[in-house]
Amino acid sequence: MTxxxxxxxxxxLPDPDAVRNSMGGIDSPEIDxxxxxxxxxxxxxxxxxxxxxxxxxxxQLALFPIKKTPKAWWVxxxxxxxxxxxxxxxxxxxxxxxxxxxxxxxxxxxxxPIVNFVFWVxxxxxxxxxxxxxxxxxxxxxxxxxxxxxxxxxFAVMCAGLFPALHVGRAWFAYWLFPIPNQMAMWPxxxxxxxxxxxxxxxxxxxxxxxxxxxxxxxxxxLRDRATSKTSQVLYGIFSLxxxxxxxxxxxxxxxxxxxxxxxxxxxxxxxxxxxxxxxxAQLPGWHTTIFPPYFVxxxxxxxxxxxxxxxxxxxxxFGLKEIITMRHxxxxxxxxxxxxxxxxxxxATEFFVAWYSGHHYEQFVFMNRPMxxxxxxxxxxxxxxxxxxxxxxxxxxxxxxxxxxxxxxxxNVGMWFERFVxxxxxxxxxxxxxxxxxxxxxxxxxxxxxxxxxxFFTMFLLFLRxxxxxxxxxxxxxxxxAHPHHHGDDxxxxxxxxxxxxxxxxxxx
Amino acid sequence: MDVTIQGSSQKFVFPAWINYLLPLVLILGAGxxxxxxxxxxxxxxxxxxxxxxAPVQPVPFSHALHAGRLGMDCRYCHTTVESAGxxxxxxxxxxxxxxxxxxxxxxxxxxxxxxxxxxxPMEWKKIHxxxxxxxxxHSAHINKGVGCVTCHGRVDTMDVVRQAKNLSMSWCIxxxxxxxxxxxxxxxITNMTWDAQVDAGQPQLALGLDLKKKYGVHDAAxxxxxxxxxx
Numbered sequence: 001m002t003x004x005x006x007x008x009x010x011x012x013l014p015d016p017d018a019v020r021n022s023m024g025g026i027d028s029p030e031i032d033x034x035x036x037x038x039x040x041x042x043x044x045x046x047x048x049x050x051x052x053x054x055x056x057x058x059x060q061l062a063l064f065p066i067k068k069t070p071k072a073w074w075v076x077x078x079x080x081x082x083x084x085x086x087x088x089x090x091x092x093x094x095x096x097x098x099x100x101x102x103x104x105x106x107x108x109x110x111x112x113p114i115v116n117f118v119f120w121v122x123x124x125x126x127x128x129x130x131x132x133x134x135x136x137x138x139x140x141x142x143x144x145x146x147x148x149x150x151x152x153x154x155f156a157v158m159c160a161g162l163f164p165a166l167h168v169g170r171a172w173f174a175y176w177l178f179p180i181p182n183q184m185a186m187w188p189x190x191x192x193x194x195x196x197x198x199x200x201x202x203x204x205x206x207x208x209x210x211x212x213x214x215x216x217x218x219x220x221x222x223l224r225d226r227a228t229s230k231t232s233q234v235l236y237g238i239f240s241l242x243x244x245x246x247x248x249x250x251x252x253x254x255x256x257x258x259x260x261x262x263x264x265x266x267x268x269x270x271x272x273x274x275x276x277x278x279x280x281x282a283q284l285p286g287w288h289t290t291i292f293p294p295y296f297v298x299x300x301x302x303x304x305x306x307x308x309x310x311x312x313x314x315x316x317x318x319f320g321l322k323e324i325i326t327m328r329h330x331x332x333x334x335x336x337x338x339x340x341x342x343x344x345x346x347x348x349a350t351e352f353f354v355a356w357y358s359g360h361h362y363e364q365f366v367f368m369n370r371p372m373x374x375x376x377x378x379x380x381x382x383x384x385x386x387x388x389x390x391x392x393x394x395x396x397x398x399x400x401x402x403x404x405x406x407x408x409x410x411x412x413n414v415g416m417w418f419e420r421f422v423x424x425x426x427x428x429x430x431x432x433x434x435x436x437x438x439x440x441x442x443x444x445x446x447x448x449x450x451x452x453x454x455x456x457f458f459t460m461f462l463l464f465l466r467x468x469x470x471x472x473x474x475x476x477x478x479x480x481x482x483a484h485p486h487h488h489g490d491d492x493x494x495x496x497x498x499x500x501x502x503x504x505x506x507x508x509x510x
Numbered sequence: 511m512d513v514t515i516q517g518s519s520q521k522f523v524f525p526a527w528i529n530y531l532l533p534l535v536l537i538l539g540a541g542x543x544x545x546x547x548x549x550x551x552x553x554x555x556x557x558x559x560x561x562x563x564a565p566v567q568p569v570p571f572s573h574a575l576h577a578g579r580l581g582m583d584c585r586y587c588h589t590t591v592e593s594a595g596x597x598x599x600x601x602x603x604x605x606x607x608x609x610x611x612x613x614x615x616x617x618x619x620x621x622x623x624x625x626x627x628x629x630x631p632m633e634w635k636k637i638h639x640x641x642x643x644x645x646x647x648h649s650a651h652i653n654k655g656v657g658c659v660t661c662h663g664r665v666d667t668m669d670v671v672r673q674a675k676n677l678s679m680s681w682c683i684x685x686x687x688x689x690x691x692x693x694x695x696x697x698x699i700t701n702m703t704w705d706a707q708v709d710a711g712q713p714q715l716a717l718g719l720d721l722k723k724k725y726g727v728h729d730a731a732x733x734x735x736x737x738x739x740x741x
Contacts, residue, residue, distance in 0.1 A: 236522070
């Protein structure tokens, strides 16, 4: 067992050595936690881990002195910053020059900006699903991944919010989207789904940030207690809001967290439903369909889980979180990705069927135009990535191969972007009147801006990994075997990891 | 195995004086949430910014004297108001119609005489200045029964003309939504003291609705469409 340096802020705790020695030694066998053996619940944290070592592993990255930051982080951060600079350049160029630098023009007024917006908003949904719905359903495996999935949600919504704000053309008037009293006696058009979208996405951002932050408070207190520099002590101290780990704090915390989960749950369904209304309420063939809300929500969760996998695999690999974000977590996410992928494939099929079955001339044309028209390459890319890409996940050997898993996830990331491209552009560029048909050609700036938005996303994400608790330590401790000593019939005076100080209050199991 | 304590053993908790700071922060936060928007809203309000603008003109021309005491009709000088978008600032010749004989040696009128002699127009300062992005047509308003006083105030009492209304978009829109509250018979357009009840014996609303129909004023949907003013 490695020697661990830790702070003891509760002098009444039992002797840590004795506790740790009782919790399974160094030679406990490696467990394959991807199997579903009904006789034994699969462990959600592998390796020789106890309360203290979980704290150690999670906090070390946040509390590294700057000089000791892993090289991998610097390399990734430099790349992300470069892309962020690219985004900044394109935005400044856009504001100075005007929206003519984009490829979107009548009739394809919604080019890349709206495609990117829907893409990024969709990404966020996995985070909310993991943090809220899986929490309410007591899916304990969420604890290892919920924190950074929530972070991903927030950063994805930031990227998403950027695009409509720029797409309004005069970005400095973007505040007109909100019903603010003004000297023009003008109000947003309440009958427009574009306005519902403003409320849906801003509610989503607010609730996501609250949920993320509230859930982080005990872990921020852990960082506060373990921080060595005055600055980080004070900063973590302010943001942990005076948390001291008392029962009273825990009771209130857990109640608040449960309530926020309940508030966030409908958002998983509502946000992307409203985004789909942007299309479905318009009377354009290919858009005006009732299938859109569920189809969009499934697609969002699909794409979101692909992004969580994309982020989780390298993060656990490079930052020493393999035992906390285990193969079982990746396996579960792969299964969700496969399931939602099948729903999306089914929706594609249904769209074609309904187009045929409706006997609607224009609708049929649009759906023939997608796989066979001038943008068929986009449709087939989407089809290949979204329908075929996740099929590897049927097989356990492939699910558990990180390269195949990453390949499938990357397929879905690409495919979901193309799905939005196909929906947005193919319906617009061939509408009712052949005289108004046109070809959509994206410009270099379109591509650079899309690329740049990844810079914003990854910069935020890397800063999060580096300075905040990337895993919900307190929650992970609650799923450790040590947190459930009664399982082994031992006698205990208290239960549940207290979590906030890397404490070893009550563990005595195995 | 021993437990070493890393760095400072003192964990950061809020110092006691934070307890006193908290109510202050709450009060400032709540107060600021009211105060700052109110202040900004008041400071940037078009009424604050625009109303009362009264620049010094090259000649101290008094509307109170000409339109008030002398009772000259607005259209004597602003000749095109009924037939054109722009209400015509009179040429110097209009001034000289009278001032070639009346007060023809007055010092304050020297710029007018110079202008007349050289042919170089007077440089009057524009007071009611709409943004270039908004289209406004005087004749449309005059012919549909909107009086001068409705937008310009009691010019007949102003020695120095000042802006009476804020000319904000909401100010325009409110009348475009409910024009009947401001319409009057065409023959009373330049009357500065006209009142529906007193002069027409009818409530403004009843008269306004009649006139709206009579003068063919469009409905609110037409009158408030963007391109009505932003063309």
